[in-house]
Amino acid sequence: MNTFYLQLKKSPLAIIGLSILLLWIFAALFGPSLVSYTYTEMDMHNQLVSPGEQGHLLGTDALGRDVFSRIIYGSRTILTVALLTSLLSSFAGIIIGFIAGYFGGLVDTFFLRIMDILMAIPPLVLSMVVLGILGNSTILSLTIIVSIAYTPATARVARGALLTCKNTEYVDAARIRGESNIFIMFVEILPNTIGPVIVEITARFAYSIMMIASLGFLGVGLQPPTPDWGMMVIENKSIIRSAPWTVVYPSLAIASLVIAISLFSDFLSKVMINEN
Amino acid sequence: MSFMKRFLSRLGFMALTVVAMSFLIFLLVEIMPGDVAQTVLGQAATEESVAALRETMKLNDPLMVRYGRWASGYIQGDLGESLYMRGVQINSIFWRRVGHSMLLALSALIFYVPLSIFLGVLAGVRAGKFSDSVISFLGLATMALPEFVSGILLITVFSVNLNLLPLTSVIPIGQTLWQNLEILVLPACSITFVMFGYVSRMQRSSMIGVMNSDYVRAAILKGMPKRYVIFRHALKNALLPTITIIGMNMGWLFGGLIVVETLFGFPGLGSLTMTAIKTRDIPLIEACVLFITIIFVFSTFITDMMYSFLNPKIRFKREDL
Numbered sequence: 001m002n003t004f005y006l007q008l009k010k011s012p013l014a015i016i017g018l019s020i021l022l023l024w025i026f027a028a029l030f031g032p033s034l035v036s037y038t039y040t041e042m043d044m045h046n047q048l049v050s051p052g053e054q055g056h057l058l059g060t061d062a063l064g065r066d067v068f069s070r071i072i073y074g075s076r077t078i079l080t081v082a083l084l085t086s087l088l089s090s091f092a093g094i095i096i097g098f099i100a101g102y103f104g105g106l107v108d109t110f111f112l113r114i115m116d117i118l119m120a121i122p123p124l125v126l127s128m129v130v131l132g133i134l135g136n137s138t139i140l141s142l143t144i145i146v147s148i149a150y151t152p153a154t155a156r157v158a159r160g161a162l163l164t165c166k167n168t169e170y171v172d173a174a175r176i177r178g179e180s181n182i183f184i185m186f187v188e189i190l191p192n193t194i195g196p197v198i199v200e201i202t203a204r205f206a207y208s209i210m211m212i213a214s215l216g217f218l219g220v221g222l223q224p225p226t227p228d229w230g231m232m233v234i235e236n237k238s239i240i241r242s243a244p245w246t247v248v249y250p251s252l253a254i255a256s257l258v259i260a261i262s263l264f265s266d267f268l269s270k271v272m273i274n275e276n
Numbered sequence: 277m278s279f280m281k282r283f284l285s286r287l288g289f290m291a292l293t294v295v296a297m298s299f300l301i302f303l304l305v306e307i308m309p310g311d312v313a314q315t316v317l318g319q320a321a322t323e324e325s326v327a328a329l330r331e332t333m334k335l336n337d338p339l340m341v342r343y344g345r346w347a348s349g350y351i352q353g354d355l356g357e358s359l360y361m362r363g364v365q366i367n368s369i370f371w372r373r374v375g376h377s378m379l380l381a382l383s384a385l386i387f388y389v390p391l392s393i394f395l396g397v398l399a400g401v402r403a404g405k406f407s408d409s410v411i412s413f414l415g416l417a418t419m420a421l422p423e424f425v426s427g428i429l430l431i432t433v434f435s436v437n438l439n440l441l442p443l444t445s446v447i448p449i450g451q452t453l454w455q456n457l458e459i460l461v462l463p464a465c466s467i468t469f470v471m472f473g474y475v476s477r478m479q480r481s482s483m484i485g486v487m488n489s490d491y492v493r494a495a496i497l498k499g500m501p502k503r504y505v506i507f508r509h510a511l512k513n514a515l516l517p518t519i520t521i522i523g524m525n526m527g528w529l530f531g532g533l534i535v536v537e538t539l540f541g542f543p544g545l546g547s548l549t550m551t552a553i554k555t556r557d558i559p560l561i562e563a564c565v566l567f568i569t570i571i572f573v574f575s576t577f578i579t580d581m582m583y584s585f586l587n588p589k590i591r592f593k594r595e596d597l
Binding site: 117120122128134207213219233251259262 | 304423429443531553554569573576
């Protein structure tokens with residue numbers, strides 16, 4: 001853990017990434033109680049106000065809603081869904097990948113083939129079609145569908161991580177001791193694959209944000225009036241010439257968040273993989 | 277496994293995947309809430325007319341019978357009739373859209389492949405230096421950006437501020453895409469943003485690996501010009517993983533097309549898919565998604581074959597050796 005801090009001190013990009021991420025987490029946790037407008041509040045006398053005027057820091061949209069407040073509220077939804085998605089897909093991936101890799105043989109082939117078939121459709125297309133067909137996405141349906149779309153990828157990573165330590169002495173020792181397969185997988189092997197698993201969860205977090213923003217943009221994400229960054233962009237795209245702030249600021253919010261997470265996860269993967 | 281054997285087993289698996297996917301897609305649309313006949317006729321329709329339409333559309337047949345009919349139609353090249361645009365054969369609108377998307381994907385490839393390989397090689401050769409840090413940072417940053425975010429940034433700069441390129445990529449009625457090639461530029465650049473990260477990072481790391489190998493060091497030590505070593509000796513081997521990643525990302529490219537085409541209003545397969553979903557046009561959804569799947573599976577297959585063919589370790593591997 002000490003080396004972790006030492007490494008972090010030496011990489012300014014990772015510090016920048018982590019700080020921006022923490023800032024967004026702070027905004028998601030406490031922002032809504034600090035901003036002066038709610039995300040549905042319409043200021044009918046101040047539609048399409050430019051940033052900085054009439055007390056609207058980032059201006060207002062066509063309905064007179066405060067862009068800054070909507071971005072702050074939006075950080076809460078996107079971070080929640082992305083966090084749940086990355087955890088759920090990693091969890092499912094670990095279970096499937098571990099079972100496939102641990103038992104090997106036919107079990108492995110069976111799971112691998114199913115994963116290959118599921119991977120034959122791009123995750124974004126899969127989620128978009130399913131969510132579009134089901135209609136009226138909620139946080140729950142969004143989380144479950146995106147997690148399913150990502151599970152084949154996480155399962156492959158988990159399986160690969162398991163295979164690197166499957167044939168070690170401590171696994172043999174546990175087996176001779178008569179431990180159950182579940183014990184060996186999750187108590188003996190899992191802690192030793194924690195590096196790649198953490199790296200995978202962080203990277204998945206960035207992908208999830210990218211995916212959820214894209215789904216919101218395509219109109220199959222959370223329903224209005226829930227503030228969703230992707231949705232804010234497509235709602236206002238037609239007025240980009242006259243009111244660019246309604247489109248550019250949500251875009252910048254997405255950009256800053258995903259870039260921040262990528263910088264940090266890139267750092268994590270360097271540290272974690274060198275350590276192992 | 278010989279090359280031929282690998283080819284056949286991959287081909288078989290590809291066919292299996294397409295069949296499995298076609299069934300999955302069919303099932304997926306089956307679970308769509310609401311009755312198809314009711315959707316077509318609208319809420320005001322009487323029960324009799326809905327029942328009659330169900331009969332004419334043969335919706336009362338068992339699932340497997342309907343799947344069989346649907347699949348055999350596809351094999352004969354009949355994509356069916358659109359539900360939303362009554363009487364319109366999907367074949368009559370589909371292929372033009374596919375052509376547009378192919379052209380867009382191709383323009384993106386022409387942009388990002390040389391650019392990413394060149395900068396990836398540069399970063400790999402100059403690993404740890406300033407130019408490498410800049411390229412690596414750019415790759416990391418653009419890789420995570422959703423296509424519509426990079427698209428919006430490009431629109432803001434080139435359409436809104438500089439007024440150089442069109443804001444939307446709509447083809448005026450009566451004209452073809454060939455007469456409006458400038459509408460491809462911004463969508464292709466948006467895709468380039470995302471793909472650049474993946475490809476340049478892969479190129480960089482494989483270049484670093486190859487530059488540290490014995491044969492490259494030997495070539496440098498015996499005094500060959502560095503440029504010659506990089507392009508003649510190292511690049512040849514360092515391109516292999518890059519080709520794989522480009523092929524594997526074709527699926528991402530097509531997912532990205534949906535987002536980019538929606539952003540720019542570009543009349544391609546992606547925006548058609550989106551329209552189909554929004555209008556709950558079942559036959560059209562099936563056609564679009566199955567086609568995207570086939571493209572994806574096929575490009576993975578080609579990539580795999582190219583990899584085996586270009587890699588002498590696999591090409592010349594024989595069981596008796």
